Each structure stands twice: as C-alpha cells, then as structure tokens.
Amino acid sequence: MNKFSFFEATSVEEALEQVNSTVSATIQPNASPGASVLKAGGIDLLDLMKEGLSKPEKLVSINNIPQLKEITFDEKKGLSLGAGITLAEISANARIKADYFALHQAASKAATPQIRNMATLGGNLAQRTRCWYFRSKYHECYRKGSSTCFAQIGENEYHAILVNADCASVHASSLATAIMAFDAAIEITGKEGKVKIVSMNEFFVSPDVDRKRETILEAGEIITAVILPKVKENMKSHYIKMGERESNDWPLAEVAVVVELNGEKCKKANIVLGAVAPVPLVSESAIEAIKGQTINEQTARAASIAAMTNATPLSQNAYKVPIFETIIKRALLALL
Amino acid sequence: MKEKKSNPRQTGSFSRRGFLKGAGITAAGTVIASSGVLSLHGQAPDTNKTLGPDTITISMKVNGKMRKLSIEPRTTLADALRIKLQLTGTKVGCDRGSCSACTVWIDDLPTLSCMTLAVEVGNREVTTIEGIAKNGKLHPVQEAFIEHDASQCGFCTPGMIMSTAHLLDENSNPTLDDIKSATRGNFCRCGTHPKVFVATLDAAGKM
Numbered sequence: 001m002n003k004f005s006f007f008e009a010t011s012v013e014e015a016l017e018q019v020n021s022t023v024s025a026t027i028q029p030n031a032s033p034g035a036s037v038l039k040a041g042g043i044d045l046l047d048l049m050k051e052g053l054s055k056p057e058k059l060v061s062i063n064n065i066p067q068l069k070e071i072t073f074d075e076k077k078g079l080s081l082g083a084g085i086t087l088a089e090i091s092a093n094a095r096i097k098a099d100y101f102a103l104h105q106a107a108s109k110a111a112t113p114q115i116r117n118m119a120t121l122g123g124n125l126a127q128r129t130r131c132w133y134f135r136s137k138y139h140e141c142y143r144k145g146s147s148t149c150f151a152q153i154g155e156n157e158y159h160a161i162l163v164n165a166d167c168a169s170v171h172a173s174s175l176a177t178a179i180m181a182f183d184a185a186i187e188i189t190g191k192e193g194k195v196k197i198v199s200m201n202e203f204f205v206s207p208d209v210d211r212k213r214e215t216i217l218e219a220g221e222i223i224t225a226v227i228l229p230k231v232k233e234n235m236k237s238h239y240i241k242m243g244e245r246e247s248n249d250w251p252l253a254e255v256a257v258v259v260e261l262n263g264e265k266c267k268k269a270n271i272v273l274g275a276v277a278p279v280p281l282v283s284e285s286a287i288e289a290i291k292g293q294t295i296n297e298q299t300a301r302a303a304s305i306a307a308m309t310n311a312t313p314l315s316q317n318a319y320k321v322p323i324f325e326t327i328i329k330r331a332l333l334a335l336l
Numbered sequence: 337m338k339e340k341k342s343n344p345r346q347t348g349s350f351s352r353r354g355f356l357k358g359a360g361i362t363a364a365g366t367v368i369a370s371s372g373v374l375s376l377h378g379q380a381p382d383t384n385k386t387l388g389p390d391t392i393t394i395s396m397k398v399n400g401k402m403r404k405l406s407i408e409p410r411t412t413l414a415d416a417l418r419i420k421l422q423l424t425g426t427k428v429g430c431d432r433g434s435c436s437a438c439t440v441w442i443d444d445l446p447t448l449s450c451m452t453l454a455v456e457v458g459n460r461e462v463t464t465i466e467g468i469a470k471n472g473k474l475h476p477v478q479e480a481f482i483e484h485d486a487s488q489c490g491f492c493t494p495g496m497i498m499s500t501a502h503l504l505d506e507n508s509n510p511t512l513d514d515i516k517s518a519t520r521g522n523f524c525r526c527g528t529h530p531k532v533f534v535a536t537l538d539a540a541g542k543m
Contacts, residue, residue, distance in 0.1 A: 001410045002410070003388070003389040003390075003408060003409075003410055004388065004389055004409055005386050005387060005388040005389045005409060006386070006388055006409035006453070006455050006456075007385055007386045007387070008456070008458075042451055042452070042453070043433055043451055046412075046451050047432055047433065050431065050432060057389070058386070059409070059453075063456065064458075088445075112436055112520055113518060113520060113521055114433075114436050114439055114446050114447055114448045114499075114521050115433055115448065115451075115521065117445045117446060118447055118448065118451065118452070247516075247521075248521055
C-alpha cells in the first residue's frame with residue numbers, strides 16, 4: 001500500500017469535512033493526487049489499495065461514528081439501519097430475522113465470519129465489482145474509462161449473463177440483492193447535513209449510464225442509513241445464493257424474492273437477481289409471470305424461465321442460466 | 337548490523353527474524369509521538385487528529401499487556417504484530433482477507449489482522465494465538481489439535497485455532513455444523529478440516 005495519513009472522524013459532519021474524493025475516482029488512470037476518502041470496514045478499500053488500484057493520500061475512518069451504528073424503528077417509515085452496522089450485527093438481529101428474512105439470509109451467507117465482523121452495510125453497498133479485469137492494475141478496462149471490456153472475449157466464467165453488452169462485470173453486493181427486493185431506500189448525507197433519500201434502483205449506476213462509477217455517491221456524500229419499509233401482513237421473503245464452494249465464496253448466482261401472499265396466491269412480488277448483471281437486477285419478466293398466480297411447482301418454474309428468456313451468456317458462463325432457473329424456482333417454493 | 341546484512345548466512349547466531357527486526361528499526365526513521373491514537377475510540381477529539389503519513393507511536397493492548405510500537409498508518413495489524421512485536425504466531429497467507437490465516441480477536445471478535453490497520457485498533461484489546469494459553473497451560477483446543485494431529489504444514493493452524501477457540505468460548509457444546517460455520521473462512525490447503533472438526537468436538541467435551 002502507498003503511504004497515507006489517517007483521520008478518525010467522530011461525526012458525519014467531521015468526516016465529510018475531511019474527504020475530497022470518492023474511492024471510485026481514485027481508481028481512474030488519470031486520478032488526481034491528494035485524494036482523501038472515506039474508510040469503513042476497509043475490506044474493499046484496503047484490497048483496492050493493496051492491488052495498487054487506489055492510492056489515496058488520506059483515509060478518513062467512519063468506524064466510530066455513533067449515528068452510523070443506530071438501528072431505529074418508526075411505525076410509518078419502517079426499520080432504519082445505520083450504515084456502519086456490520087454484516088454480523090445484521091445477521092444476529094432478531095427483528096431483521098423475523099421481518100426481513102431474505103436480508104438475514106444474505107448477511108449470514110456473505111463472505112466469512114471474520115469479514116462479517118468487520119464489513120459494514122454501507123461499505124458493502126458501495127464496494128466495487130470483483131471482476132478480475134477491473135481488479136487488475138494492468139487492465140484499463142471499460143469500467144476504468146476505456147472502451148474495452150476484456151471479459152467479452154476473455155475469461156468470463158463468473159461474469160454477467162444479462163445487460164452485459166458494455167461491461168460484463170457483476171455487482172459484488174449480496175446484501176443489495178436482498179435490500180432491493182424489500183424496496184428499501186438509501187439515506188445519503190451530503191455536506192452541510194443535506195439528506196436525500198433514494199431508491200435502490202436510483203442508487204446503482206449501470207455502466208451504459210456512467211462507466212466510471214457503480215453508485216451515484218459523489219465526493220462529500222456518505223450513506224448514513226438503509227431504510228427498510230414496514231413489512232405488511234402476509235409478506236414473506238427468501239434468499240438463495242449458489243457458489244462454487246459451500247464453505248464461503250462469491251455467488252455464481254443469487255436471488256431474493258419478497259412476496260405478499262393471499263393464501264398461496266401471489267398478490268405482489270419482487271424478484272431481484274444478483275451476480276447476474278453489472279447492477280442488482282429486478283426481474284420484471286419473472287414478477288410478471290408469478291403475479292396473481294398461485295405459487296406451485298409449475299408457476300414457479302414458469303417465472304424462473306421467464307427471468308432467463310433474455311439471457312445473453314458469454315463463452316464460458318452459460319451454465320449460470322440453469323442455476324438461476326433453479327434457484328428462482330426454489331426461492332418461490334420456499335415461501336409456501 | 338551491516339556485517340550481518342552483507343552475509344547473513346555465515347553468522348551462526350543470526351536469525352532471519354532478527355535481521356528483519358533490525359532492518360525495521362533502521363527504516364522507521366523519525367518517530368513522531370502522538371497522543372491522538374489513544375483517544376481514538378470514544379474519547380475527546382484532538383485539535384489535530386490527522387496521523388502520519390510518517391511513523392507514529394501508538395500503544396496497543398495485546399494479550400493483556402500494553403505495548404508501545406512505532407508504525408505508519410498503513411501498517412496492518414498483522415505486520416504490527418509479526419514485525420514490530422515479534423508475535424509471529426499470527427500468519428499472513430493471502431494478505432487480502434480471503435484465507436483467514438491471520439485471524440486474531442479484537443475485543444473477543446475474530447477479525448482479520450491483514451485487513452485491519454494497526455492505527456485503528458485504539459483502546460480495543462487484541463488477542464493472538466500467543467495469548468490464549470492461560471497460566472502456562474495450553475487452551476483445550478490447542479491441546480486437542482496436538483492430540484488429534486489436526487495440522488499438517490501448520491500455516492493455517494493459528495487462524496483455525498483462533499476461530500474454533502472463539503466458538504468454544506461462546507458455545508461450549510457446539511454441533512459439527514457450528515464448527516463448520518465457525519471455520520468457514522479458514523482455508524487449509526493440506527485438507528486438515530476433518531481433524532480440525534474432531535479436535536474441536538473433543539476439546540468442547542473437555543471444557
């Protein structure tokens with residue numbers, strides 16, 4: 001890692017006074033020197049720095065800001081999770097397990113026990129893709145501003161099978177898959193305490209919109225909370241991750257489903273796929289197929305096949321299609 | 337030191353660790369004392385809290401003892417333990433948070449020392465593999481690992497023990513699945529997992 005100075009912030013305001021860059025801006029080949037960036041758990045940031053991709057001159061730690069550790073419940077707004085709570089804390093939270101089961105599952109299955117003790121909710125959502133071309137300092141890939149996505153003709157075993165024409169990376173956050181399925185919102189605080197609330201769809205940026213970033217976060221902004229809407233009666237959720245190894249691994253495919261049931265009939269559904277595209281993807285086709293239907297083997301299968309109709313696998317990742325078809329079906333049937 | 341450096345292998349009493357230690361001190365340069373580090377966690381903010389980028393002196397509680405050490409903000413906890421404090425029981429495998437060989441406890445939570453900056457430890461307590469034996473007696477998990485021959489090359493063993501010993505401290509009657517979950521992050525390329533599981537179950541029975 002390059003040399004850097006270190007500042008520990010005790011409040012959001014203090015942290016934002018210190019930063020002048022996003023981590024993403026430091027990864028660009030023409031990154032300007034003197035960058036000062038936020039550091040939470042550091043799992044993603046230190047990795048980028050150790051690989052020589054990011055060379056900030058100052059790290060501003062946000063690990064000891066009480067506001068970011070708060071979990072609050074409001075009858076109207078729902079459950080607000082401070083961005084600084086760890087994956088282990090999400091996994092151990094009884095209310096999350098009872099009301100937002102898919103999120104509990106996603107947090108419990110992500111990474112390793114050690115990483116879950118360190119990694120934060122906000123950092124998990126803001127982390128960069130694990131595409132090996134993006135993570136290699138020798139490859140000036142599409143996501144670093146060039147016009148070449150090396151995965152298109154290179155090694156693309158773990159890459160995207162949907163919306164993969166420009167950049168075939170997959171989004172790295174498993175939590176995002178589950179959080180998006182609950183229609184959650186993200187609270188972002190800017191300088192002078194300006195707060196904005198955005199939907200998960202607005203938060204993630206597709207490479208065709210802006211290739212150099214994965215979220216809308218600007219320098220001087222920080223995720224302060226994730227707000228999960230209050231659960232409705234008859235709402236159920238489930239999350240499935242399939243990896244190469246059972247012990248711990250990045251997902252090859254993952255799905256989160258949240259439905260409102262009327263008996264076994266699906267009144268309303270949200271189906272979100274992860275490890276499938278450069279951003280977590282709401283599968284409109286699968287939702288359309290299952291909405292208003294009684295959930296059973298046949299309808300669940302139809303929805304899962306609908307989700308993959310537009311798949312455009314690359315040379316090495318067509319195997320992902322049947323995996324998605326299987327886990328979408330299984331997740332829907334698990335709700336019964 | 338220069339003589340040793342030029343031809344270390346001819347010096348009978350010279351050890352590789354000694355050489356690294358000596359080289360470290362030479363490279364450290366100016367030591368700027370800073371009181372900021374101790375007040376990092378939950379105490380009054382300093383007027384100028386920016387530390388580094390050059391060497392700073394911090395205090396850290398490791399295995400029950402306060403230690404003073406000179407580091408740069410970029411020094412990882414793993415490097416601080418191994419190079420500065422000579423606590424070489426903690427191993428660094430991947431240095432990217434993937435293998436968990438570097439697992440230590442920070443305030444009793446298994447944590448990756450390779451992905452933790454030493455400067456961020458503050459007043460939290462670090463426990464390494466060297467610190468889990470009590471009153472000259474090995475931790476029951478350590479004894480069980482020896483008894484069941486639960487290591488081959490041994491490189492993953494300290495991390496593996498920090499994971500399983502933490503599990504037993506939390507849950508003295510774990511199932512096999514609990515042990516598998518606790519060691520989910522600990523890679524072993526020799527394939528000792530079956531013996532790790534048996535040793536941990538055996539240690540649980542003896543606690």
